[in-house]
Amino acid sequence: MLSFVKGKSGKLDEYGDLDSANGHVWEVFDAGIACQTFCLAAHAKGVGTCIMGVIDEDSISDIIQLPSNETVAALIVYGYGEGDHPSSTPRKEVGEILRFANAK
Numbered sequence: 001m002l003s004f005v006k007g008k009s010g011k012l013d014e015y016g017d018l019d020s021a022n023g024h025v026w027e028v029f030d031a032g033i034a035c036q037t038f039c040l041a042a043h044a045k046g047v048g049t050c051i052m053g054v055i056d057e058d059s060i061s062d063i064i065q066l067p068s069n070e071t072v073a074a075l076i077v078y079g080y081g082e083g084d085h086p087s088s089t090p091r092k093e094v095g096e097i098l099r100f101a102n103a104k
Contacts, residue, residue, distance in 0.1 A: 001060060002038070003070040004031045031073035042078055049078045 009026035039049040057072040066072065 001064065001075050002031055002035055002073045003066060004073050006069055006071055027071070028073065035074055035076060038076060046080070047078050048081050049076055051076050
């Protein structure tokens with residue numbers, strides 16, 4: 001289970017409030033980075049993972065007694081696969097999903 005502390009990201013008391021217009025979503029952004037890093041590290045060790053984001057946050061918080069200032073971001077299940085692995089889904093070419101923007 002991955003959680004984040006509400007209102008913590010984008011706030012550095014030492015330097016003042018560095019919050020931006022996107023301040024309300026930085027925790028989710030940071031949680032996504034943490035999920036990806038965990039999954040990549042697991043993959044490097046030969047462990048499979050699956051990030052689950054459609055979850056019942058309230059029930060999970062109650063079950064694990066999560067502090068009230070934290071929010072469940074995602075669940076990550078992990079383990080070793082058995083037998084044959086399904087083939088990867090087809091991926092789009094980089095040119096289909098990447099674009100460069102020129103500053104004016």
